[in-house]
Amino acid sequence: MTTSTPRPRASLGDYRAIARALRDEITAGRYRPGDQIPSERALAAEHGAARNTAREAIAELRREGLVIAKHGRGVFVRDRPRWMRFGRRRYSAAMRSSSELGPFGAEAIAQGRAPHVDSTITRAEAAPDVATRLGIEPGAAIVRRENWYFADGEPVQVGITFAPWHIVEDTPLADSADMGPEGIYGQFSARGHVITYIREEISARMPSREEAERMQIPDGVPVIDLWHTGIDAARLPFEVTHFVMRADSTALDYDMPVEEQ
Amino acid sequence: MTTSTPRPRASLGDYRAIARALRDEITAGRYRPGDQIPSERALAAEHGAARNTAREAIAELRREGLVIAKHGRGVFVRDRPRWMRFGRRRYSAAMRSSSELGPFGAEAIAQGRAPHVDSTITRAEAAPDVATRLGIEPGAAIVRRENWYFADGEPVQVGITFAPWHIVEDTPLADSADMGPEGIYGQFSARGHVITYIREEISARMPSREEAERMQIPDGVPVIDLWHTGIDAARLPFEVTHFVMRADSTALDYDMPVEEQ
DNA sequence: CAGTGGTCTAGACCACTCA
DNA sequence: GAGTGGTCTAGACCACTGT
Incomplete structure (x- = not known):
């Protein structure tokens, strides 16, 4: 030696x-x-x-x-897959009424990929991250809806939606994966919260080891880390979703006016 | 052995x-x-x-x-630096008139960091990426303005702005780093193009080796790859900027209405 | 089975930093 | 000069994939 x-x-x-x-x-x-x-x-x-x-x-x-x-x-x-693009239109009323698939399903189909979603719904208490964005007290009762999104059987993003319990109580939002023909925003709308504005906080980072394993993310692929807040016509936030998306198969595409409103 | x-x-x-x-x-x-x-x-x-x-x-x-x-x-x-956040407000008229620093400088100061910008301005021909977004023919004459943005002497982002030559001709946009008190959008405004809408196409990836070296990006840090298009009141694009930003020191923060306009 | 990547050893010298 | 990470050698065995 x-x-x-x-x-x-x-x-x-x-x-x-x-x-x-x-x-x-x-x-x-x-x-x-x-x-x-x-x-x-x-x-x-x-x-x-x-x-x-x-x-x-x-x-x-x-x-x-x-x-x-x-x-x-x-x-x-590496064989780069086609990209799925998401932007503000996924929240529009037109999108809600035109598709039973939801924005993810519609985009997947458009890309020729087969969509699939797994949901886990629990009651929880608001962590500070969530409470701040929802404008409620930390520890307040909320619903936690964890959704895993698959394209052709591959997990490409996970989104965890949080909403105050008093809004979702006695609605399918509290315990059902089936949101009906108008989707999740149709349900919020029925409770008086029409999604009118959104706030999107975007960053990117390397996945944790656990995320890499659960989402089968190969070396050298970062994730997009996106906090989405749904805001109603009264300018009050009613729903927050934390997305983690594989950056090699996802892009975001927003257009917006520059000035307020 | x-x-x-x-x-x-x-x-x-x-x-x-x-x-x-x-x-x-x-x-x-x-x-x-x-x-x-x-x-x-x-x-x-x-x-x-x-x-x-x-x-x-x-x-x-x-x-x-x-x-x-x-x-x-x-x-x-790793000691995570404070984040610089950018969103649609950096393009608003209020931002233009309230600061001689530009949006990058203002955000850097707000974060307690010293801003600095290096510019290289050349005349070039539109690559397909750029031409498509500007709605012009590939190969058409354009100005290419490459800006390196530093905070406390560290490069944190690079943005390359492209605009049709016929718009910038005979203005400081064509050859000067000094954009005057109203910044680059003040100059475009003087040529009849008031930034009214923006389109932001966002993805994330690992930096190339060259980017990692020039921006001094350490291992395990991805970049945000952002194509920004400035659109005037007539709904015509007049300017495209390709940003590459260190993801560990930059975040994007947009709020917008959900429906068109 | 042969061939591949995954992990590991026990050394070596170089380039850089700091007291 | 001592200590650090950066690079490299010439082997070894293991786990996995295909024929």
Whole structure:
């Protein structure tokens, strides 16, 4: 386990050179989306380097989101899925009445993907994050509706909706996944809260390990972290939803007037 | 250079266990933002593992954005900076007239950070991305204004603004960094284009290596990729800006009515 | 089964920081 | 100069995938 010969510096052989060579071949189209790139052992031999050095080059491309490794199979150029776009129109009355699918389902269908939603509904107490946005006291009773959104069986976003209990009491909002033909905003509307304004607070970050596992997010893919607040005609917030979305399959698209109102 | 003894599997010694132990200590507050965590060599000794194994554990925390390595100094729990928030108000007339700093400068000052902008202005031809959004032919003459925005000397975002040459011709927009007291939208306004609506297309991704180097973005930090289109009262786009922002120091905050107009 | 990526060892030298 | 992270070697065994 001792070493003696001063290992010859590989000609250009550091991992950055290997990574750059691969990156160039990918961006030049020499390897196309879905293609397999050479194995770690092949790259090492080709560049006269140790396998770990080739591996480090691949790790860099993974961090950049360019390739994806599949255990026992190989490393492949990432095949970017088509994007699902969401914006303010998903909250419009026209959207509500024109589709029984809800905005997620409609967008998925438009992209040729099969939508599916899993819901878990519980009663809870408002955390500070939620209470501040709803304008209620921390600890106040709320409903918590956790929805997982799938496209072609793959989870692409999760949204957790919170609303004051006194609004949802004795309505399907409190305990049912079935929101009827007008969707969740139809239910709020029936309780006197017509969604009129929205506030969207957007940031991006890397997923936690738990999020990466539950949403099957590969290396090098961040998430969009979005707090959405639904506001009624009286300018009062009545509903808050915290979305976490895979950034490689989701984009947001808003248009709006610049001035107030 | 050969090995013989079947290396004893470290008790729990795989890198995930080391990473989890560190992650737990960080989230529990045992290590606080800015604190240094044990060195790779110390972690390896503590867990009876090779240094590379401890190093892999640290690599995982770096990918998650939890820690940041400083060459020759150590590995530190990341200290999240205060966030700069941008929304539709940065385009309002009130914002234009109330500040000589522009929206970036105003937000930076509000966050207690010193703003600074570097500009490079050239004449160019419209790429397809730009031409589509401006509603002009690809290859048409445009001005290209590249702005780097710094807070406390750190680059936090870059925005490249494109506008048709026939609009900017013979105005400071075509060749000057100085936009006067009303800023860039004051200049467009003087040419008959009052910013009335905006369209914001938002996604997130990992930075390219070049972006990471130029913006000094550490591991585990994504960027927000934002295409902004300025639209005048006649509903015609007159300006497009492509922003790339460090996601760990920037958030977007929009409020808007749900229905058209 | 052969081939792939995943993990690990026990060293080495280099580049950087700081006292 | 001592200590740190950055890079690298030349092996090893494991887990997984395909034929």
